[in-house]
Amino acid sequence: MGRVVVGVAVTVAVATCAVAALVVGRRVRSRRKWKRVANVVRELEEGCDTRVGRLRQVVDAMAVEMHAGLASEGGSKLKMLLTFVDKLPNGTERGTYYALHLGGTNFRVLRVQLSGQPSSDLEHEVERQPIPENVMTSTSQDLFDFIASSLKDFIAKEGDGSNISKDTRELGFTFSFPVKQMSVSSGILIKWTKGFSIVDMVGRDVAACLQEALTRKGLHVRVAALVNDTVGTLAVGHYHDPDTVAAIIIGTGTNACYLERVDAIIKCQGLLMTSGRMVVNMEWGNFWSSHLPRTSYDIDLDAESPNPNDQGFEKMISGMYLGDIVRRVILRMTLESDIFGPISPKLSMPFILRTPLMAAMHEDNSPDLREVARILNDIFEIPDVPLKARKIVVKVCDVVTRRAARLAAAGIVGILKKIGRDGSGGITGGRSRSDMKMKRTVVAIEGGLYSKYTLFREYLREALNEILGEDIAKHVILKVTQDGSGIGAALLAASYSS
Ligand code: ADP
Ligand code: MG
Numbered sequence: 463m464g465r466v467v468v469g470v471a472v473t474v475a476v477a478t479c480a481v482a483a484l485v486v487g488r489r490v491r492s493r494r495k496w497k498r499v500a501n502v503v504r505e506l507e508e509g510c511d512t513r514v515g516r517l518r519q520v521v522d523a524m525a526v527e528m529h530a531g532l533a534s535e536g537g538s539k540l541k542m543l544l545t546f547v548d549k550l551p552n553g554t555e556r557g558t559y560y561a562l563h564l565g566g567t568n569f570r571v572l573r574v575q576l577s578g579q580p581s582s583d584l585e586h587e588v589e590r591q592p593i594p595e596n597v598m599t600s601t602s603q604d605l606f607d608f609i610a611s612s613l614k615d616f617i618a619k620e621g622d623g624s625n626i627s628k629d630t631r632e633l634g635f636t637f638s639f640p641v642k643q644m645s646v647s648s649g650i651l652i653k654w655t656k657g658f659s660i661v662d663m664v665g666r667d668v669a670a671c672l673q674e675a676l677t678r679k680g681l682h683v684r685v686a687a688l689v690n691d692t693v694g695t696l697a698v699g700h701y702h703d704p705d706t707v708a709a710i711i712i713g714t715g716t717n718a719c720y721l722e723r724v725d726a727i728i729k730c731q732g733l734l735m736t737s738g739r740m741v742v743n744m745e746w747g748n749f750w751s752s753h754l755p756r757t758s759y760d761i762d763l764d765a766e767s768p769n770p771n772d773q774g775f776e777k778m779i780s781g782m783y784l785g786d787i788v789r790r791v792i793l794r795m796t797l798e799s800d801i802f803g804p805i806s807p808k809l810s811m812p813f814i815l816r817t818p819l820m821a822a823m824h825e826d827n828s829p830d831l832r833e834v835a836r837i838l839n840d841i842f843e844i845p846d847v848p849l850k851a852r853k854i855v856v857k858v859c860d861v862v863t864r865r866a867a868r869l870a871a872a873g874i875v876g877i878l879k880k881i882g883r884d885g886s887g888g889i890t891g892g893r894s895r896s897d898m899k900m901k902r903t904v905v906a907i908e909g910g911l912y913s914k915y916t917l918f919r920e921y922l923r924e925a926l927n928e929i930l931g932e933d934i935a936k937h938v939i940l941k942v943t944q945d946g947s948g949i950g951a952a953l954l955a956a957s958y959s960s
Contacts, residue, residue, distance in 0.1 A: 495799035496850070502795050503857055509757035510861050512868040514928045516753060520869060521884075521929060523751035524876025528744070533728045539748045539774075544730060545693050545719070546646040547741040547954065550700035553580025555956035560617075560631055560683065562609060562672075563948040565638025565656065565691060567714065567910075569593045569609070571616040572945065574952040580701065586949055589616055602663040606675035614679050630682045632959040634951025637668050638691040638717075640745055646958050649688050656715070687954040690743045691908075692719040694950030698943050699906025701953050705939075706904040708877050711947070712870060712918075713909030715773075716780040718746045720877050746873060747776030754778065755865060759790040766812065775873070779866045781911040785815040791858045792842070801851045808842045815841055821915045824859035831856065860917075867921035874905060875929050878938065885934035900937040908943045 531542030556578035563570040568590040575585040589612075597608050617631075639658070643649035648669045654660065663671070669688040676683045689697070696709035696719055708720035722742045724734050734740070754774070763786060764770050764777055777783050793809040796802045808814055819837050826833035831852040838844045838855065847855075878884040883903045912919055927935040943950075 495801060498798045499795050499801055499851075499854060502791065502798060503854060503861075506757060506759075506791055506858065506861055509755060510865040511755050512865050512872075512925070514925075516755065517868060517872040517875075517925060517929050519753040520751060520872035521875045521879055523753050524746075524749060524873055525879040527749060527751070528876065528880045531744075532722070532726060532742070535729055537729070539750050541640065541743075541745040541748070542727075542729075543640070543690075543743040543745060544643055544727065544734075545690065545741045545743050546643055547687075547689070547693055547697070548724075548738055549957055550706075550721075550741070551697050551950075551953035551957050552704060553701055554578055555701075555953060557956060557959075558631070559952040559955045559959070560613070560633040561636060561694075561948045561950075561952035561955065562613060562633065563636040563638075563691070563694075563951065564593070564609065565636070565658075566947070567592075569612065570945070570948050571612055572948045572952060573616070573620075574949055576953075576956055582702065584698075584701075584949060586945070586952075588945055588948065598658045598660070600660060602660050602666065602671050603675070605660055605663070606671050607678070609672065610675040610679040610681065613676070613683065614681055617681070630684055632686045632955045633683050634687040634689060634694070634953070634955035635669060635672055635685055636689055636691050636694045636947050636951040638711075638715075638947070641668060641688070641690065643688070646687050646954070647685055684960065686958050686960070687951060689951050689954055690717070690719065691947035692717045692743060693741055694947035694954070695906050695908045695943055696720070696741060697950030697953045697957075698946035699904065699941060699950075701950075703904050703941065705902045706906050706941070707881060707883065708874070709906040709908070709943075709946075710870070710874060710912075711909045712780065712907060712912040714780060714782045714911075716747050716776050716870070716909070716911075717744065718873065718877060719743045720881065722881070744877075747773045747780070749775040749873065754869065759787050759794075762790060763787060775869070779870050781817040781909075783817075784862055784866055784911075785817040785820040786813050787862050788820050788855075788858055789813075789815040791862070792855065795854070801854075802838075802842075802844050802847060806842045806844050809844075817911065818914070820859050821863075821918070823855060824863060824917055825915075826856065863915070863918050864921045867918045868925040871922045871925035872929065874926065878903065878930075883938075885930060885937075900934050902937050902939070904939045904941055906941050906943050906946060908946050913942050913944070 527538045527540045531538035531540035555576045557576055559574050561572040571589045573587045597605055639655055640652040641649035642652055648667050650665055651663050651668050653664060669685045673685045692709050692711050699706035699709055710718045719741050721739045724738050724740050760778060796805045796809060823834045823837050830849060834852040834855055835847050838847050875884055885900045
């Protein structure tokens with residue numbers, strides 16, 4: 463009897479020890495895997511460092527590169543393209559003007575009615591439609607016939623339709639691809655981007671191609687202005703507020719333009735008048751500096767992209783890429799641990815996580831992060847992600863977006879510095895920064911990433927305040943425009959109409 467009791471007691475003790483060892487072992491393993499994930503997050507945070515000191519270095523680098531790009535052709539990764547836009551709309555324009563916008567998510571046709579009085583609510587009509595994929599890779603004739611037909615249909619809907627061949631209409635053409643401009647109304651396509659590939663167009667005058675197509679369709683429409691989307695945004699910003707000095711696009715891609723003194727455009731001295739101002743299209747998506755905080759995810763994304771070593775700034779900032787950076791970090795975590803369960807093959811698919819969904823995860827306010835779980839399940843087919851892992855995903859989105867927004871802010875301050883609107887000049891006789899005169903300065907901003915992503919917008923503003931200091935920053939106003947890139951082209955058609 464005694465032996466049996468002892469035997470049972472021993473068995474129980476051994477079993478208890480085994481279970482305890484198992485539990486401890488599992489806990490240790492679990493702790494290790496969370497630690498590995500925490501390391502991935504910590505490394506990411508360090509790699510994405512945008513403390514204000516570093517942002518100031520980016521500001522300086524931007525201003526330096528702007529100088530270099532203005533000094534000589536090919537002097538910088540910033541192309542600093544001339545636009546020949548030397549007067550911006552001011553509200554006195556009058557009449558009906560048209561615009562076409564190619565290069566955004568949708569192709570757009572617009573009509574704007576101008577009364578000769580600046581109006582806060584510009585009367586305009588817009589029609590949007592996607593460009594059929596076959597047209598994007600066909601011939602220039604197919605592309606421009608498609609565009610001209612859309613305009614013809616749009617005009618035909620005015621009144622009774624008998625007006626197609628009435629007096630000449632003036633049109634602005636927003637063409638958001640890199641163009642070497644020859645005048646306000648002509649320019650040569652340097653290269654296609656964003657999925658367009660019409661080989662016979664490169665090197666040809668875009669406005670002339672459009673003009674020929676309009677004439678083929680029997681339309682009496684004159685292409686009065688050929689503009690980049692940033693320039694359109696600046697035009698509409700300036701129409702509403704004459705203190706507007708620069709415009710930024712932060713959507714699928716990113717770019718900026720600003721008003722420069724002509725005598726600062728050294729590479730064209732002799733060609734241009736030496737007084738006055740001209741809008742310069744920076745093509746800032748291609749900005750690069752060793753001060754930009756770059757991670758292994760950025761390096762891989764760039765190497766696997768169709769345009770390696772190109773558009774480096776854009777790849778850290780714009781809506782095309784942010785979701786994919788986050789995807790790469792989550793993939794790395796699943797390779798390091800099983801906090802997301804078995805590795806889903808979807809995690810290896812480039813661009814499967816679009817930025818709007820990444821933003822939705824970032825901005826999920828539900829206590830159990832339901833939206834995060836849903837998106838991880840829908841997009842990556844990862845079910846039942848534990849709350850702790852969902853929180854980590856939100857953290858990753860936060861780090862990636864915060865870096866993007868803060869770098870965009872540094873870019874903006876770089877422009878302000880270049881044109882002496884960053885408050886760093888003009889200090890007289892020992893006055894403090896807060897006493898000096900800082901002119902009211904407006905920057906027009908357009909694009910879905912900025913206008914629809916609240917946290918991005920807040921981080922950008924916060925960084926601007928940090929870099930400039932509140933006293934200077936309060937004079938810098940960021941104004942969202944909508945359809946500005948198209949409406950602005952119509953306004954420029956008015957400014958430059960014959
Ligand atoms: P485009 O840049 O093509 O002219 P938009 O300015 O409308 O068009 O920007 C669209 C881009 O903005 C999308 O590609 C996406 O990256 C981003 N975006 C749109 N909606 C959101 C959103 N809710 N949250 C975050 N980013 C968004
Ligand atoms: Mg756009």
